[in-house]
Amino acid sequence: MRMNRVVRPAVALVALVAGACVRPSAAPVVTPSPAAPAPVASAPAAGVVARAAAVVPNPNAPKVLVIATGGTIAGVQDAPGTLGGYRAGTLTAEQITASVPELARYARIETEQFSNVASTLVTPEMWVKLAKRINVALQRGDLAGVVVTHGTDRLEETAFFLYLTVRSNKPVVVVGAQRPATGISPDGPINLLSAVRTAASPRAVQKGVMVVMDDRILSARESRKLYQRTGGFDTGDMGMLGVVASQGPEFFFAPVRRFGERSEFDLDRVDTLPKVELTMSYPGGTGQTFTTNPKGVVVATTGMTAAENATYRALRQTGVVVVTSFTSGENVNGGGGGGDGPPPARVDTAARRDSVARPVVAPVPPGVVALHLTATKARILLMVALTKTNDPREIQRIFNEY
Numbered sequence: 001m002r003m004n005r006v007v008r009p010a011v012a013l014v015a016l017v018a019g020a021c022v023r024p025s026a027a028p029v030v031t032p033s034p035a036a037p038a039p040v041a042s043a044p045a046a047g048v049v050a051r052a053a054a055v056v057p058n059p060n061a062p063k064v065l066v067i068a069t070g071g072t073i074a075g076v077q078d079a080p081g082t083l084g085g086y087r088a089g090t091l092t093a094e095q096i097t098a099s100v101p102e103l104a105r106y107a108r109i110e111t112e113q114f115s116n117v118a119s120t121l122v123t124p125e126m127w128v129k130l131a132k133r134i135n136v137a138l139q140r141g142d143l144a145g146v147v148v149t150h151g152t153d154r155l156e157e158t159a160f161f162l163y164l165t166v167r168s169n170k171p172v173v174v175v176g177a178q179r180p181a182t183g184i185s186p187d188g189p190i191n192l193l194s195a196v197r198t199a200a201s202p203r204a205v206q207k208g209v210m211v212v213m214d215d216r217i218l219s220a221r222e223s224r225k226l227y228q229r230t231g232g233f234d235t236g237d238m239g240m241l242g243v244v245a246s247q248g249p250e251f252f253f254a255p256v257r258r259f260g261e262r263s264e265f266d267l268d269r270v271d272t273l274p275k276v277e278l279t280m281s282y283p284g285g286t287g288q289t290f291t292t293n294p295k296g297v298v299v300a301t302t303g304m305t306a307a308e309n310a311t312y313r314a315l316r317q318t319g320v321v322v323v324t325s326f327t328s329g330e331n332v333n334g335g336g337g338g339g340d341g342p343p344p345a346r347v348d349t350a351a352r353r354d355s356v357a358r359p360v361v362a363p364v365p366p367g368v369v370a371l372h373l374t375a376t377k378a379r380i381l382l383m384v385a386l387t388k389t390n391d392p393r394e395i396q397r398i399f400n401e402y
């Protein structure tokens with residue numbers, strides 16, 4: 001494996017290594033105690049050395065920057081080569097890329113260590129820093145694309161945040177693994193190879209941020225972790241963009257909603273995101289109130305109880321933006337977005353009754369409906385939208401377009 005250049009960003013968050021979490025495998029045999037020191041492989045395995053000798057690096061290959069954040073793809077077991085527990089976010093970006101010498105056939109790799117944590121420790125502030133870093137990197141004329149290695153627990157959320165806020169047409173691919181790097185038959189190396197091949201491919205331009213796992217190319221907007229085994233990432237009814245075949249990435253579809261260069265979200269003056277809470281509705285529910293003073297609330301629901309409706313209407317009345325999203329994320333019939341005309345006027349019947357009975361009462365600001373977005377992703381879009389506006393009509397427009 002030839003490392004052309006290892007870039008160390010001024011804002012590197014390498015110190016977050018301390019936050020690495022111990023995590024059991026899907027079928028754990030050994031779960032080391034959180035206090036146990038994690039062994040870190042220092043020399044490449046014999047098989048990797050042999051593979052490296054067989055690789056002829058392509059000196060003209062596109063340049064791809066691999067930014068590592070942690071996760072199982074960087075996970076190491078106390079008992080390597082077993083099905084046992086492991087410590088996510090242990091191997092470095094250089095170690096991960098060096099374990100796949102075949103990368104040099106398709107790309108000239110640069111690496112950066114952004115953090116090294118289990119993805120449950122990833123915060124919205126880290127999303128902002130990561131998106132800014134990628135936006136700066138992609139301004140380089142010589143860089144074809146970026147790969148972000150990430151834990152799978154929060155992968156779809158980081159990927160969607162980047163989809164909304166990386167304002168470039170160059171490919172950004174987020175990749176993880178469901179088995180640790182030292183486990184039996186790890187999926188990280190082949191996933192990383194597929195991710196780099198995708199990020200290096202001219203075919204991947206203008207496809208937005210993608211998740212590449214298990215040879216599938218998924219739009220970050222639709223990708224979801226369905227289960228904790230290989231093949232566990234899917235896009236529900238909306239299909240995948242393409243596959244990484246033996247001859248390379250093949251695209252069949254392209255996303256048409258707003259993202260990338262057409263995104264209106266500029267993080268230049270943003271360091272923290274507005275607080276948005278997430279809650280669920282359920283039979284007999286009365287709705288939730290919050291002591292955290294959120295600017296927005298997302299409610300996962302297929303239909304609210306009368307008491308929930310009253311609670312969230314009262315919240316809207318105080319200026320909090322309330323977004324409803326289908327629990328499955330498969331709502332294609334709300335908000336009046338897209339289609340062949342403007343959204344139908346929404347009449348809040350409670351407001352109308354109020355205005356008849358007590359004309360001085362201010363109308364209740366409308367609720368916002370998420371179209372085909374899971375509640376966790378609706379929360380991210382609302383956080384980003386609230387950096388621009390807190391007008392629910394404008395936020396509905398944003399939900400209709402992204």
Ligand code: SIN
Nearest residue numbers: 072118119151152153
């Ligand atoms: C994590 O999300 O960091 C651990 C789980 C994984 O990467 O699969």
